[in-house]
Amino acid sequence: MKESNLSIHTFVDASKTAYAACIFLRSESSMGSVTVQLLQARSRITPMKTITIPRLELMAATIGARLFSSVTQALKLPNVKAYFWTDSSTVLTWITSREQWSVFVINRISEIRKLTTSEDWFHISTDQNPADILSRACGPKQLQKHKWW
Numbered sequence: 230m231k232e233s234n235l236s237i238h239t240f241v242d243a244s245k246t247a248y249a250a251c252i253f254l255r256s257e258s259s260m261g262s263v264t265v266q267l268l269q270a271r272s273r274i275t276p277m278k279t280i281t282i283p284r285l286e287l288m289a290a291t292i293g294a295r296l297f298s299s300v301t302q303a304l305k306l307p308n309v310k311a312y313f314w315t316d317s318s319t320v321l322t323w324i325t326s327r328e329q330w331s332v333f334v335i336n337r338i339s340e341i342r343k344l345t346t347s348e349d350w351f352h353i354s355t356d357q358n359p360a361d362i363l364s365r366a367c368g369p370k371q372l373q374k375h376k377w378w
Contacts, residue, residue: 234258236310237268237301240353241293242360243285243317247272249363250293252300268300272363284333286317289360290324291337294344313345314353316361324350 234257241250249272257263271292275285293313301309315321323330323338325347330338355361362371 235306236312237297237306238265238312238314239293239297240314240358240360241286241289241320242315242355242358242364243275243282243289244364245275245282245285247274247364248285248289248292249273249360250289250296251360251363252293252296253359268304269296270360270363271296283317283319286315286320287323287334287337289364290315290317290320290341293360294341298344311345311349313350314358314360315350316353316355316358318352321350321352 236255238253238255239250240253242248249270251270252268253265254268255263255265273288273292280288290313297311297313301307301311323334324341329335
């Protein structure tokens, strides 16, 4: 299969409980058949210190960018088309704008920009975001019932 028929989709999300990222590989055959496979997912419990939801969403975007970088290196896919999806318009603004933000935001945005390009970041509704379930407290049985898992 040609690399031009492959794309990697990284989804990120956060809640008061956790923040997470998951990566899917989308492939399209020459016949037009599409398959999507989960490559990797990662979640983190939110710190004990109170952090705003936009900052947690930014932390999710950061682990998403890191995960994307490690997956593309491991699979030797340096030029694969990438899509990054978040339901946070605040994070999208931080990534795409050149304004001066707080040190916390600047440090994470700098890392995200080193690993991704701002043009590859898009908005997705919460109900369509597969990372949403990872950022919530759910058990294995709930996860199995979810349409993305």
